[in-house]
Amino acid sequence: MTQPVSKQLTRDSTYSQRTESVLREMILDGGLKPGERLNEVTLAASLGISRGPLREAIQRLASEGLLTVVSHRGAFVRTFERAEVAELYELRSALELHAVRLLCQRASDDDLADLAALLDETESRISGIADPAYPQELDFHLRLVMLVGNQALLTAALEVQRQISLARTMSAQRPTRARKAVVEHADILDALRARDQERATRLMADHIQHSMESAISVLGLPIDDEEPDKGRTKG
Amino acid sequence: MTQPVSKQLTRDSTYSQRTESVLREMILDGGLKPGERLNEVTLAASLGISRGPLREAIQRLASEGLLTVVSHRGAFVRTFERAEVAELYELRSALELHAVRLLCQRASDDDLADLAALLDETESRISGIADPAYPQELDFHLRLVMLVGNQALLTAALEVQRQISLARTMSAQRPTRARKAVVEHADILDALRARDQERATRLMADHIQHSMESAISVLGLPIDDEEPDKGRTKG
DNA sequence: CCTCTGCCAACTGTTGACAGTTGGCAGCTC
DNA sequence: GAGCTGCCAACTGTCAACAGTTGGCAGAGG
Missing domain, CATH: 1.10.10.10 (Winged helix-like DNA-binding domain superfamily/Winged helix DNA-binding domain)
Incomplete structure (x- = not known):
């Protein structure tokens, strides 16, 4: 290059x-x-x-x-300790649970159809592959947040997503939760369609929780060796 | 200089x-x-x-x-249109409502005492002054988010706070909601102490809503004249 | 008087060189 | 051999100059 x-x-x-x-x-x-x-x-x-x-x-x-x-x-x-990854997932919960709540109120039927289409596509793609790093544009969670139509919210969600994505590269083996995730996504979509806010948020909360446990379980020791300092650049 | x-x-x-x-x-x-x-x-x-x-x-x-x-x-x-300010407040809701929920579960009594002390201090300070741009460290909302003990969440909240703060400088006159805000803060703290999650989140949601309406009502026309482009730097 | 064209000044994007800091290594001391 | 001291190479922080772009203005043309 x-x-x-x-x-x-x-x-x-x-x-x-x-x-x-x-x-x-x-x-x-x-x-x-x-x-x-x-x-x-x-x-x-x-x-x-x-x-x-x-x-x-x-x-x-x-x-x-x-x-x-x-x-x-x-x-x-950047490197992440276990606790930091947990923090990121908690932040993600804050953003996406709020998105789910809003969608239960606001989402049009077209929006939900859009989400369903995405889910179908993802489903068919992963039928063969193990856990491909599919492009983020195809990600269920981001699409869901997009549908809210709040640019600030989307930007925040994207940033969290990226940090989590980076944290996941720290573990050699990837947890292959893709299929389970798709099922859970489908359940969430189902609840959204029913406009059942309580159920949708509960399912999403559980789903993110599972996702976190899966990610953290394969993470290396929280004792980072070769590291300069923690936190972002400034204080 | x-x-x-x-x-x-x-x-x-x-x-x-x-x-x-x-x-x-x-x-x-x-x-x-x-x-x-x-x-x-x-x-x-x-x-x-x-x-x-x-x-x-x-x-x-x-x-x-x-x-x-x-x-x-x-x-x-950066300049903000009405809709963007509304977006920011919605994002703020996502973050702070989540914080309130977590605090209802996690907060120690010391934490809540800390918050009460802050509230007292703020109360006494604004007794004379109109609507002083008090230092952000004394802000009830940020302190509340701090108590969660999640650095990522705090960083996000701080960023939103700053953008809202900037948006507010766009209107010449400031809405002097300080006293009402303090009362609402006290109510929220009360609900937190009772560990009443439903009530605490409802009060916080209402409070942020009021805050937004106050901010938006004094905002200039959403038709920004002298502006180069919207959105953040990159696409 | 209005519009279009081409030039120009102002400013941003980029570069290569200079200055100060850091961490490590060699060598001395004990 | 262990620990301290002072030097040095590598690298980051900063600067000043160069290059390319943009928006506006002057002047020609309609």
Whole structure:
């Protein structure tokens, strides 16, 4: 990769923006592993750009919670302890349970049909594959939040989703809960259709709980070795 | 201000970090007004630094939702339309209602005493002043979220709080709801003490609703004139 | 008087070089 | 051999200059 960060089809008109996307992908794909340090000189060279735009991209990814920046030491792919992962799932509950409640009131039939279609597609896709890292656009949870029509809520949910996704890359083996998840998704959709708020929120809460337990159970020891500091960049 | 961003007591060891804090304060204090453009050359000079660290600070504040960056045009203090403010309050509901629910289960008596003390202090402070922009550390809502002990949740709540705070600077006159708010806070605390989850969440939901109506009622027309583009920096 | 075209100043995006900090290693001391 | 001290290489933080883009203005044309 000596070419300036190409290969991207996006219309980001700026190196800094394209680099942000590329780095985010590298982090979530596991190309950059949690705890790993980003050497600015090396990385900039391999991306074919200078350190300026690279640093700007790093700043933004740090704000997003995917990187940890330590003054005078550099940027590291963020690591998560057990407790932090639990926190993320709790935050996710806050957002998605609220989304479910709102959808019980607001969702149009078309919205729910949309969700059902997505579920069918996912169902057929995973019939063969183990636990593919399917594109996030196809994710039931995000689609559900999208239907609320609240951009701020969606942005928050997306950020949490990404952090959880990163945390999951810390464990080598992936829990293959995909099929069970689909079933639970279907149940939730069912409750949504019935406009049964109590049941829908309960099912969603349980589902997220299961998802968390599955994720945490395969997580390495909470004792992180090679780590600089915790928390986000600033205090 | 030709001195390098001093006056800050924080231990931010870097121009970039200090600048982020200073800019955030300028934005929330109203020193930089919504829609206003940040001229990099001018601003950097007045802060006594070069454009590099300034741009990094800008990137982070954009990720935080306080600035809007438009390629090749610059950074603008973010503006909000009515609908966006409503979205923010809805997101705030998601976070704080969840916090209330958790506190009904988890909060220790000491925690609630802490909250009561805060409330007393606030009560005595506003007895004279109209609607002072009291420091956010004294804010009932943030303290409430803090007590949950979930850093991720707190970070999210803080970010929403800041955006709402910025949105409120768009209207010249401030709604002086302080006294009513304190009463409502006291009611919520009362419900928390009784561990009455249903009542506590209902009171909090109503309270946020009132707060939103108050904020939106004094907001200027949703037709923003002098504005570059909507949404955060990236798509 | 209005509209379109082309130029220009202002500003952002990017770069390469310079300065200060950090962590580790060699060598000295005990 | 263990521990301390001082130096050094690697790397981050910052700067100033260069390059490309944008929006507006002047002037021609209708």
